[in-house]
Amino acid sequence: MWYVHQPEPGQKGNSVTMKVSSDMIENMYQEAEKVWGPELVRVTRETKEPFINIIYDCDPLEQIFWDNVVLIGDASHPTTPLGVRSTNMSTLDAAVLGKCIEKWGAENIPSALEEYQRIRVTVTAKQVLHLQRVGRIKQGLALPDRKLFDPMTASAEESEELQKKHMPFFASAPLSVD
Structure with a gap:
């Protein structure tokens, strides 16, 4: 799991999981090489079908x-x-x-x-x-x-x-x- 702060992606339907393009995957590899050690970069490159799961921050609820x-x-x-x-x-x-x-x-x-x-x-x-x-x-x-x-x-x-x-x-x- 890798958290990346970015603008909200366009999505179709109401799923928060989306497939990624080859450009997005290549960018992910480049970013991994900047911040991770070789072992994690290898794991990233060996992941067959990476995907994006959109996660939103939400303020705490005051009433439950x-x-x-x-x-x-x-x-x-x-x-x-x-x-x-x-x-x-x-x-x-x-x-x-x-x-x-x-x-x-x-x-x-x-x-x-x-x-x-x-x-x-x-x-x-x-x-x-x-x-x-x-x-x-x-x-x-x-x-x-x-x-x-x-x-x-x-x-x-x-x-x-x-x-x-x-x-x-x-x-x-x-x-x-x-």
């Missing part, structure tokens, strides 16, 4: 339930795959929702959903924003508080922020407000 409809999983926290947290976040959604319903009982679903939202929106908003920042850094995009990141010349200190351990709530996340 309406009446008795509740969002969990990827629908409630739009993170990009670079965080490799989606399954963990979804599992926590289910655990927190279950604890909230257990606490409030089936007769108080609105209260359970309000508590679920209060707990999970606080956590997932920080995670979504963190992943947006890391994605921008990795793509070499400008940020107001740091210089452009170049993986070929970056020091250990410059790379530190990109480590998974810096994801908010990486080691633990609240399961209840208690």
Whole structure:
């Protein structure tokens, strides 16, 4: 998987996956040779059918339930795959929702959903924003508080922020407000 910041490509239909032209593939090879070691360049060249999967950043959701409809999983926290947290976040959604319903009982679903939202929106908003920042850094995009990141010349200190351990709530996340 290779993230490339670029203008939104034209697409037909409603798929976010598209085949690439021979020009796009050649450009991919040239870019790989600029930033990757020979082993990864070889893997790139040996990939039989590369494709583009369009991924959009989205701001964190402020609301994740309406009446008795509740969002969990990827629908409630739009993170990009670079965080490799989606399954963990979804599992926590289910655990927190279950604890909230257990606490409030089936007769108080609105209260359970309000508590679920209060707990999970606080956590997932920080995670979504963190992943947006890391994605921008990795793509070499400008940020107001740091210089452009170049993986070929970056020091250990410059790379530190990109480590998974810096994801908010990486080691633990609240399961209840208690």
